[in-house]
Amino acid sequence: xxxxxxxxxxxxxxxxxGHCGSPLPPVHLCRSEVEESVQSQSAEQxxxxxxxxxxxxxxxxxxxxxxxxxPLPASKVSGSTPSPAPLPFTxxxxxxxxxxxxxxxxxxxxxxxxxxxxxxxxxxIAAGIFALWQNKHIPSHQPxxxxxxxxxxxxxxxxxxxxxxxxxxxxxxxSLSVHGLQPLANGSHYEAxxxxxxxxxxxxxxxxxxxxxxxxxNFSQPDGNILxxxxxxxxxxxxxxxxxxxxxxxxxxxxxPMAGMHINHLLVxxxxxxxxxxxxxxxxxxxxxLYDQSQQLRTTNDKTAIQCLAQNMLVLxxxxxxxxxxxxxxxxxxxxxxxxxINYGLLGQNNNGYVSTVGAHASLAATQTDSTDNIRKYAxxxxxxxENLSNWFSTLHQDAQDLLAHPNDHNxxxxxxxLADHALSGVDSNDNGSVEPIHGEAGAMQAYLSGQSMATLxxxxxx
Numbered sequence: 001x002x003x004x005x006x007x008x009x010x011x012x013x014x015x016x017x018g019h020c021g022s023p024l025p026p027v028h029l030c031r032s033e034v035e036e037s038v039q040s041q042s043a044e045q046x047x048x049x050x051x052x053x054x055x056x057x058x059x060x061x062x063x064x065x066x067x068x069x070x071p072l073p074a075s076k077v078s079g080s081t082p083s084p085a086p087l088p089f090t091x092x093x094x095x096x097x098x099x100x101x102x103x104x105x106x107x108x109x110x111x112x113x114x115x116x117x118x119x120x121x122x123x124x125i126a127a128g129i130f131a132l133w134q135n136k137h138i139p140s141h142q143p144x145x146x147x148x149x150x151x152x153x154x155x156x157x158x159x160x161x162x163x164x165x166x167x168x169x170x171x172x173x174x175s176l177s178v179h180g181l182q183p184l185a186n187g188s189h190y191e192a193x194x195x196x197x198x199x200x201x202x203x204x205x206x207x208x209x210x211x212x213x214x215x216x217x218n219f220s221q222p223d224g225n226i227l228x229x230x231x232x233x234x235x236x237x238x239x240x241x242x243x244x245x246x247x248x249x250x251x252x253x254x255x256x257p258m259a260g261m262h263i264n265h266l267l268v269x270x271x272x273x274x275x276x277x278x279x280x281x282x283x284x285x286x287x288x289x290l291y292d293q294s295q296q297l298r299t300t301n302d303k304t305a306i307q308c309l310a311q312n313m314l315v316l317x318x319x320x321x322x323x324x325x326x327x328x329x330x331x332x333x334x335x336x337x338x339x340x341x342i343n344y345g346l347l348g349q350n351n352n353g354y355v356s357t358v359g360a361h362a363s364l365a366a367t368q369t370d371s372t373d374n375i376r377k378y379a380x381x382x383x384x385x386x387e388n389l390s391n392w393f394s395t396l397h398q399d400a401q402d403l404l405a406h407p408n409d410h411n412x413x414x415x416x417x418x419l420a421d422h423a424l425s426g427v428d429s430n431d432n433g434s435v436e437p438i439h440g441e442a443g444a445m446q447a448y449l450s451g452q453s454m455a456t457l458x459x460x461x462x463x
Contacts, residue, residue: 175216175217191204204243255455358385429441
């Protein structure tokens with residue numbers, strides 16, 4: 001509160017001014033005037049400096065002025081000692097324009113802060129635009145790679161099964177070749193195994209040896225059918241010379257259960273044949289017998305021997321001995337042609353012999369839901385062979401009956417020999433220099449080879 005006379009600060013409830021001794025108006029009037037003055041100053045200050053300066057000044061404390069608050073004697077007031085200069089009122093906003101500078105630093109800081117934010121945003125936007133541009137110009141088909149992330153060679157293997165005895169002992173050999181393997185260190189090596197998952201039997205096939213760009217192993221056994229030993233082929237990484245696999249399985253292949261059942265009938269065993277011999281080995285063996293009988297026609301002109309040979313060929317085709325043989329067994333023995341007795345024929349009595357059964361099981365293997373392209377490919381070749389055999393054997397059957405009735409018919413004998421040769425080894429009907437597994441060419445031998453190819457396994461990585 002200021003004195004109306006000298007403008008010196010005074011107490012709000014003072015009656016006289018402590019500097020000039022002038023009487024003061026009542027308190028409520030002084031307060032009203034001061035409040036109006038302060039409000040006027042505050043409004044002006046808010047309009048000039050903004051809300052930030054007003055808020056800062058509003059929190060400043062009132063400083064009590066250091067001068068007497070009681071009236072001085074008149075003698076002292078009128079004396080030579082000058083009155084002290086009035087102090088500015090510090091409890092409210094200043095009425096002077098220079099006070100506006102108090103807000104300048106705050107406004108400057110705000111501007112600097114905003115400029116920094118804008119600069120950061122600008123840098124971020126520029127970086128984003130550069131990243132998008134860079135990504136756009138990197139080909140999607142050429143990803144970045146490092147030395148440790150370079151793709152390793154694809155590992156694949158093929159196992160093929162063979163009969164080195166030409167159907168006399170069945171499939172007795174397997175060859176395994178693997179591409180993409182890397183040399184192992186510290187005495188480790190690759191081992192191959194044939195596993196029977198149903199009977200828990202494991203057949204070691206040997207250690208894979210490096211041969212050029214591949215690792216390979218061949219395994220053979222003198223007798224018995226290898227395909228009967230297991231249904232899964234594995235390649236493992238071993239650190240010792242173990243007799244059973246204990247290392248990581250690197251490659252494996254399984255015979256498909258449903259298609260594999262019919263492959264087993266073709267190559268391993270069939271319940272309805274003599275000694276449960278498999279269909280394709282039985283077909284090949286019995287066709288070879290027929291061929292042997294036919295070739296004896298070249299070396300004899302004896303009518304009895306010719307009749308005995310024709311009679312034996314009919315037994316091989318029909319699968320049973322005639323109820324009333326044309327030539328008795330003892331007569332054939334005297335002509336040095338032992339009489340044959342077979343209970344499963346190449347054609348059969350009702351088209352149920354080796355030829356038709358082989359074709360049926362090849363077809364069944366190819367049409368199962370778990371069949372593979374490899375099985376279907378070679379099953380078709382087996383079917384071609386069975387169709388060729390059916391035609392050749394049907395003609396040969398009629399020729400054998402004619403020769404049995406007319407043993408002097410040399411032309412029939414020649415035709416029988418030719419048909420038997422076609423049936424066993426096939427014929428190059430298109431004169432291209434080879435017998436192919438196609439219509440009109442493939443015989444029993446080609447059927448057996450194609451059947452072995454049906455059992456081929458493609459090993460894949462277990463990663």
